Amino acid sequence: MVLVSCSVDAPVKNPVNDTPFEFLPENWPLPKYRFTENQISKDRFELGRALFYETRLSRDNSISCAGCHIQNYAFAQTDHAFSHGVDNRVGTRNAPGLFNLAWHTEFMHDGAINHIEKQPLAPIANPIEMDENLTRVLEKLNALPKYKTLTRAAYNSDTLTSQRMLWAMTQFMGLIYAQHSKYDAVKNNTNGIHFTAAEQRGYDVFIQHCNACHREPLFSDFEYRSNGLAPLPMLLDSGRSHVTGLSKDKWKFKTPSLRNVALTYPYMHDGRFTTLDQCIEHYRRGNFNHENLDPLLKGAITLSEGQISDLKLFLNTLTDYTMIYDRRFSDPQLQP
Amino acid sequence: MFKILLPISVLIFLSCKPEDTKPKPVPQPEPAQLQFSVLPCMGSDTLLYNTNYSLDQGDTLKVSKFNVFISNIRLVGTNATISESNSYHLIRTHQPNTHNFVWTTSEFQTYQALQLTIGIDSARNCSGVQLGDLDPAYASDMFWSWTTGYIFLKLEGNSPQSKNFNQFVEYHIGGFSGSNKTQKTITIPFNSPLAISSGTHKKINLKLDVKQLFNGVNKIKISEQGSILSIGLKAAQFSSNFTQLITLRSIQ
Numbered sequence: 001m002v003l004v005s006c007s008v009d010a011p012v013k014n015p016v017n018d019t020p021f022e023f024l025p026e027n028w029p030l031p032k033y034r035f036t037e038n039q040i041s042k043d044r045f046e047l048g049r050a051l052f053y054e055t056r057l058s059r060d061n062s063i064s065c066a067g068c069h070i071q072n073y074a075f076a077q078t079d080h081a082f083s084h085g086v087d088n089r090v091g092t093r094n095a096p097g098l099f100n101l102a103w104h105t106e107f108m109h110d111g112a113i114n115h116i117e118k119q120p121l122a123p124i125a126n127p128i129e130m131d132e133n134l135t136r137v138l139e140k141l142n143a144l145p146k147y148k149t150l151t152r153a154a155y156n157s158d159t160l161t162s163q164r165m166l167w168a169m170t171q172f173m174g175l176i177y178a179q180h181s182k183y184d185a186v187k188n189n190t191n192g193i194h195f196t197a198a199e200q201r202g203y204d205v206f207i208q209h210c211n212a213c214h215r216e217p218l219f220s221d222f223e224y225r226s227n228g229l230a231p232l233p234m235l236l237d238s239g240r241s242h243v244t245g246l247s248k249d250k251w252k253f254k255t256p257s258l259r260n261v262a263l264t265y266p267y268m269h270d271g272r273f274t275t276l277d278q279c280i281e282h283y284r285r286g287n288f289n290h291e292n293l294d295p296l297l298k299g300a301i302t303l304s305e306g307q308i309s310d311l312k313l314f315l316n317t318l319t320d321y322t323m324i325y326d327r328r329f330s331d332p333q334l335q336p
Numbered sequence: 337m338f339k340i341l342l343p344i345s346v347l348i349f350l351s352c353k354p355e356d357t358k359p360k361p362v363p364q365p366e367p368a369q370l371q372f373s374v375l376p377c378m379g380s381d382t383l384l385y386n387t388n389y390s391l392d393q394g395d396t397l398k399v400s401k402f403n404v405f406i407s408n409i410r411l412v413g414t415n416a417t418i419s420e421s422n423s424y425h426l427i428r429t430h431q432p433n434t435h436n437f438v439w440t441t442s443e444f445q446t447y448q449a450l451q452l453t454i455g456i457d458s459a460r461n462c463s464g465v466q467l468g469d470l471d472p473a474y475a476s477d478m479f480w481s482w483t484t485g486y487i488f489l490k491l492e493g494n495s496p497q498s499k500n501f502n503q504f505v506e507y508h509i510g511g512f513s514g515s516n517k518t519q520k521t522i523t524i525p526f527n528s529p530l531a532i533s534s535g536t537h538k539k540i541n542l543k544l545d546v547k548q549l550f551n552g553v554n555k556i557k558i559s560e561q562g563s564i565l566s567i568g569l570k571a572a573q574f575s576s577n578f579t580q581l582i583t584l585r586s587i588q
Contacts, residue, residue, distance in 0.1 A: 037464065038464065112482060112483040112484065113483065113484045114461075114462050114484040114485075115462065115463065115464050115484060116464075117464035117465045118464070118465060118472070118484055121472055121479070121481045122481050122482055124481070125481035125482070126481070126482065133476055134472055134473040134476055135473045135476060138473055161467075161471070161473070162465060162471050162472050162473040162474075163465045163466070163467055163471070166464075166465040166472075167464075167465065170464075243483055244516075245516060245566070245567060245568035245569070
């Protein structure tokens with residue numbers, strides 16, 4: 001018997017309309033997580049969706065993923081520098097938006113988690129977030145008829161296990177794509193949509209000054225860098241070095257994507273800036289903390305007031321209104 | 337437009353018609369069973385919890401928890417090396433049912449040594465949610481949730497030499513890559529070659545000796561290092577003592 005197979009990875013399907021990843025815009029790299037073992041199905045996606053909105057993941061059944069990752073704000077939490085966990089405990093880092101996660105290989109601001117399937121374990125166990133353990137979560141969920149039904153549909157078995165739970169959550173989280181912004185429409189020459197003159201000027205500023213780290217089309221290079229923020233004395237959050245133990249990684253954080261940036265305020269890993277103006281001003285002022293400062297930031301970035309205005313208009317074209325209003329990603333209990 | 341090649345499989349069957357001879361009954365080989373049995377010890381004594389033991393450097397240690405992952409078990413022969421599939425075993429010393437496991441093999445050879453890893457290979461630390469002993473629910477006390485990676489060895493107890501709160505002793509050892517790597521592969525030669533053939537049943541008795549954690553390349557003084565709770569240099573130094581942690585007691 002001779003087996004000759006020329007296959008690469010099979011096409012990945014979108015859960016709802018079976019659209020394969022082939023609809024990806026041009027110039028997008030392949031996703032890093034390919035759902036190869038964790039095969040996409042609508043039922044698994046729906047189980048993951050229920051789990052994302054499930055408060056029983058927390059010790060006192062008060063907090064779900066969606067508590068700090070709210071769809072209207074691109075699955076970030078606005079107006080909170082730090083989100084709060086059980087017993088009104090307050091976190092130490094700003095909740096990032098959740099989208100295009102299949103393109104990430106490491107998660108959290110410091111990259112502490114190296115696999116999307118394991119990511120939910122961190123907030124579930126963290127005492128200042130959900131403060132719960134996985135075994136108890138599974139016990140609680142397995143006791144509910146709702147999860148028997150969902151698990152049976154997804155896995156042809158009544159029992160929710162850790163792998164089944166985390167695979168399903170990965171399907172939900174990993175299939176939230178931010179790729180329908182005006183920027184994408186312009187790039188794809190959709191229906192003759194163009195940047196305005198100001199947006200185009202802002203785009204040129206972006207390419208010149210921002211794109212080296214916030215790289216198109218995902219608007220992050222997923223590297224760890226210090227952008228010169230002085231550490232807050234109360235936190236002294238060392239960032240990446242917390243994970244690697246290396247002093248060269250002190251104060252470094254993963255470059256955040258600028259997609260949906262107009263929605264995800266406050267900004268920076270510690271949420272210290274409320275507006276995009278403050279963020280841009282940080283780079284323009286150039287009063288940087290120099291330990292491990294990124295080499296690309298050796299001096300202040302010179303920008304005129306007009307350029308800042310244009311840049312903000314461009315950044316607003318990165319908002320994906322399709323994603324934030326997509327009912328497939330909303331709380332299933334709130335469906336009409 | 338991004339393209340994906342469709343799988344193209346070409347199957348060619350070559351069929352050979354057997355000669356028309358009377359079939360002779362051939363005895364089917366029976367898989368060999370290797371039963372591993374791990375005995376937790378403190379030096380020459382069987383390990384008991386909440387019992388004071390004197391370590392060789394003069395420290396006193398009372399153990400309240402001792403868990404360790406052993407993995408990637410192999411038999412090394414002159415002609416072949418065989419590996420147990422999905423070979424990940426979490427030994428919880430307070431749970432006797434975790435001290436024993438059986439490896440069934442039909443690789444009939446003679447082997448000169450046993451090889452195993454204390455800890456878990458980098459690949460499994462970097463992959464998605466695992467099953468069995470690596471299930472994050474089952475191994476919840478051996479899994480760091482705030483960062484990724486398994487705790488390979490967890491030793492907890494008390495010692496009058498400890499400078500920690502309540503004289504706690506806590507070693508949570510992990511870290512799987514680069515200079516932080518703590519998994520150690522050790523080779524244990526057999527006194528005489530182990531012949532495995534059809535139907536062989538062997539019991540491989542191993543000793544898991546807590547004392548060796550303090551007595552290896554790096555002498556550990558509880559007064560100087562009563563706790564290690566994260567990856568890094570200290571954990572890596574501690575792991576160099578893994579090499580004598582498991583030894584062979586006997587093969588029956």
